[in-house]
Amino acid sequence: MTLFDFFNIIGLVAFAVSGVYKGIKKELDILGISILGFLTAFGGGILRDIIINRIPVVLTGYMDISFATGGIIAGMLFYKIFKKDISTSTTVKIFDAIGLAAFTISGAIVGINAGLNLVGVILLAVLTGTGGGMISDILTGEVPFILKEDVYATCSIAGAFILFTLTKTFGFSPESAGFFSLIFTMALRLTAIYKNWHLPRFE
Amino acid sequence: MTLFDFFNIIGLVAFAVSGVYKGIKKELDILGISILGFLTAFGGGILRDIIINRIPVVLTGYMDISFATGGIIAGMLFYKIFKKDISTSTTVKIFDAIGLAAFTISGAIVGINAGLNLVGVILLAVLTGTGGGMISDILTGEVPFILKEDVYATCSIAGAFILFTLTKTFGFSPESAGFFSLIFTMALRLTAIYKNWHLPRFE
Amino acid sequence: MTLFDFFNIIGLVAFAVSGVYKGIKKELDILGISILGFLTAFGGGILRDIIINRIPVVLTGYMDISFATGGIIAGMLFYKIFKKDISTSTTVKIFDAIGLAAFTISGAIVGINAGLNLVGVILLAVLTGTGGGMISDILTGEVPFILKEDVYATCSIAGAFILFTLTKTFGFSPESAGFFSLIFTMALRLTAIYKNWHLPRFE
Numbered sequence: 001m002t003l004f005d006f007f008n009i010i011g012l013v014a015f016a017v018s019g020v021y022k023g024i025k026k027e028l029d030i031l032g033i034s035i036l037g038f039l040t041a042f043g044g045g046i047l048r049d050i051i052i053n054r055i056p057v058v059l060t061g062y063m064d065i066s067f068a069t070g071g072i073i074a075g076m077l078f079y080k081i082f083k084k085d086i087s088t089s090t091t092v093k094i095f096d097a098i099g100l101a102a103f104t105i106s107g108a109i110v111g112i113n114a115g116l117n118l119v120g121v122i123l124l125a126v127l128t129g130t131g132g133g134m135i136s137d138i139l140t141g142e143v144p145f146i147l148k149e150d151v152y153a154t155c156s157i158a159g160a161f162i163l164f165t166l167t168k169t170f171g172f173s174p175e176s177a178g179f180f181s182l183i184f185t186m187a188l189r190l191t192a193i194y195k196n197w198h199l200p201r202f203e
Numbered sequence: 204m205t206l207f208d209f210f211n212i213i214g215l216v217a218f219a220v221s222g223v224y225k226g227i228k229k230e231l232d233i234l235g236i237s238i239l240g241f242l243t244a245f246g247g248g249i250l251r252d253i254i255i256n257r258i259p260v261v262l263t264g265y266m267d268i269s270f271a272t273g274g275i276i277a278g279m280l281f282y283k284i285f286k287k288d289i290s291t292s293t294t295v296k297i298f299d300a301i302g303l304a305a306f307t308i309s310g311a312i313v314g315i316n317a318g319l320n321l322v323g324v325i326l327l328a329v330l331t332g333t334g335g336g337m338i339s340d341i342l343t344g345e346v347p348f349i350l351k352e353d354v355y356a357t358c359s360i361a362g363a364f365i366l367f368t369l370t371k372t373f374g375f376s377p378e379s380a381g382f383f384s385l386i387f388t389m390a391l392r393l394t395a396i397y398k399n400w401h402l403p404r405f406e
Numbered sequence: 407m408t409l410f411d412f413f414n415i416i417g418l419v420a421f422a423v424s425g426v427y428k429g430i431k432k433e434l435d436i437l438g439i440s441i442l443g444f445l446t447a448f449g450g451g452i453l454r455d456i457i458i459n460r461i462p463v464v465l466t467g468y469m470d471i472s473f474a475t476g477g478i479i480a481g482m483l484f485y486k487i488f489k490k491d492i493s494t495s496t497t498v499k500i501f502d503a504i505g506l507a508a509f510t511i512s513g514a515i516v517g518i519n520a521g522l523n524l525v526g527v528i529l530l531a532v533l534t535g536t537g538g539g540m541i542s543d544i545l546t547g548e549v550p551f552i553l554k555e556d557v558y559a560t561c562s563i564a565g566a567f568i569l570f571t572l573t574k575t576f577g578f579s580p581e582s583a584g585f586f587s588l589i590f591t592m593a594l595r596l597t598a599i600y601k602n603w604h605l606p607r608f609e
Contacts, residue, residue, distance in 0.1 A: 051452070051462065065321065065322050119444060262525060
C-alpha cells in the first residue's frame with residue numbers, strides 16, 4: 001500500500017463520518033444517516049467517473065466499502081456513547097483535510113490521463129474532492145458548503161492547478177507531481193483552518 | 204410481454220401521475236407539469252444508465268414514452284374533471300409500490316450484470332426506483348422523500364440485497380432471482396403502507 | 407468559423423455573465439462567482455455529453471474556456487465600475503436568447519446523431535440549453551428558472567421538436583434543419599420577451 005492509498009482511506013473514513021453527523025443533525029433515521037455516510041464518502045468518486053465515462057471504481061471493489069462502513073458505524077457509535085458531535089473537532093478536520101487532498105489529486109490525475117484541459121482537470125479535482133459533501137448538502141436542503149467555506153474548494157483548485165502546471169509545463173509524471181500537490185493541498189487547507197483565512201468578498 | 208414488462212409499465216404510468224400531481228401542487232403551468240411527469244417516470248432509468256455508461260434506454264425506444272405520456276394526460280384530465288388529488292389515493296399507492304419494485308429490480312439486475320459490488324447494486328437499485336421522484340422533489344424545492352419516507356428506500360434496499368444474495372451466494376440467475384425479489388419488494392412496501400411502519404429514529 | 411460557432415460563442419459569454427451576476431446577487435466571493443460563471447456556461451454541454459456517454463467537449467479544448475473566462479472577467483469588471491446589474495438589460499437578454507438557441511440546437515443535433523427518440527432529443531436540447539442555468543440556480547438555492555420562466559424552456563422544446571420533425575419526417579440533414587431551427591428558437595424567445603408571453607396556468 002502506497003502513502004497515497006493510505007491517505008485515500010483516511011479520506012473515505014473522514015467523509016463517511018462527516019456524512020453521518022450531517023444526518024444526525026437533521027434527525028434522520030439510521031437508514032438516512034447511513035445513506036448520507038456512503039454518499040459523502042463515495043459521491044465525489046462517482047461523479048468523477050461519470051464525467052470521464054467509466055463505471056465508478058468505488059462501486060466495483062470491496063475495500064472502499066469496508067472503510068466507509070467502518071466510518072459510518074464508528075461515527076454512530078461514538079455519538080451514541082458520548083452524545084457529542086465530533087465532526088467539528090480538530091481531529092476530524094485534519095482527517096477531512098487529508099481526504100480533501102487525496103480525493104482532489106486522484107480526480108486531477110484521472111483528468112490529466114483523460115486529456116482534459118485546465119478547467120476540466122480543476123473541475124474533476126473539485127468534484128472528486130468536494131462532490132460527496134455537495135451531494136449530502138443538497139439532499140439535506142443546505143446550501144453546499146463549497147459556496148460558503150471558501151478556502152475549501154480553493155485548496156482543491158490550487159492543488160489541481162499546481163499538478164496541471166507541474167505535468168504540462170515542467171514535464172513531471174502525474175504520479176510524482178501528484179505527491180507534491182497532495183502535500184501542498186493538505187498544508188494549504190490546514191493553514192487556512194488554523195489561520196481562519198477567507199477570500200476577499202466581491203463588492 | 205412478460206409479467207416484469209407489465210409491472211414496469213404500471214410503474215411508468217404511476218410515476219408519471221405522481222410527477223403531474225407534484226406540479227399541480229406547486230401551481231406550475233402545463234409545460235412544467237409535463238416535464239415533472241416525464242422526469243419522474245424516466246429520471247430513475249436515466250440515472251441508472253448514466254452510472255453504468257450506456258445511452259439511456261428510455262430515451263431510445265417509443266413504448267416507454269407512450270405510457271408516460273398516457274399517465275401525464277390521464278393525471279391532468281382526472282384533476283381537471285374531479286378536482287381531486289389522486290396521488291395519495293390507495294390505488295395510486297399500490298401502483299406506485301408496483302413501480303418501485305419493478306424499477307428497483309431492473310436497476311439491481313443491470314448492476315449485477317455490470318459487475319458492481321453490493322453497495323453499487325443497491326445504489327443502482329435505489330436510484331432507478333426512487334431517482335425520478337428525487338429529481339422532481341429537488342426541482343420543486345422539496346426535501347427528497349427518500350430521506351423522509353423511510354420505509355420507501357428501505358424496500359428498495361432490501362429487494363436489491365436479496366437479489367444480490369440470491370445470485371452471488373446461492374447461484375440463482377439474475378432473472379429468476381429478480382422475480383422473487385420483485386414480489387418481495389412490492390409486498391414489503393405494501394405492508395409498510397398498510398401497517399404504517401417506520402424505522403427507529405437515531406438518538 | 408461558421409455562423410453556428412459564432413452564435414455558440416455569444417452563448418458562452420452571455421451564460422458566463424449571467425452566472426457571474428447570480429453570484430454577485432448572493433454576495434459570494436470571487437471564487438464562488440467564477441465557479442458559477444463557468445458552471446452556467448459549461449453546465450449544459452457537460453450534462454449533454456454525460457447523457458450520451460462522451461467526455462465533455464467543453465473540457466477538452468481551449469477555445470470555450472477563453473470565451474467563458476472573458477465573459478466572467480467582463481461581467482465582474484462591469485459591475486465593479488458601473489455598480490449595475492446588466493443581467494436584466496435588453497442586450498444581455500438578446501445575447502442570452504442567442505445562446506439558448508445555439509445550445510438547444512447543438513444538444514438536439516447530438517441527440518439525433520445518437521439515435522435518441524423524440525423525448526430524448528428534446529431532453530438533450532433542453533438540458534444543453536438550460537442545464538447551466540439550472541445547475542447555478544440549484545447551487546445558490548433558487549428554484550430553477552426553467553420551472554418559473556415558462557416561455558424559456560418552451561422555446562428550447564419547440565426548437566428541438568421542429569428540428570426532429572424536419573430531419574425525421576422531411577428528411578433534411580441535421581445541419582441544414584439545425585440552421586432553420588436555431589433561427590426559429592431565437593425568434594420565438596425574443597418575441598416571448600418582447601410580448602411578455604406566458605403559458606396558460608393549469609387550474
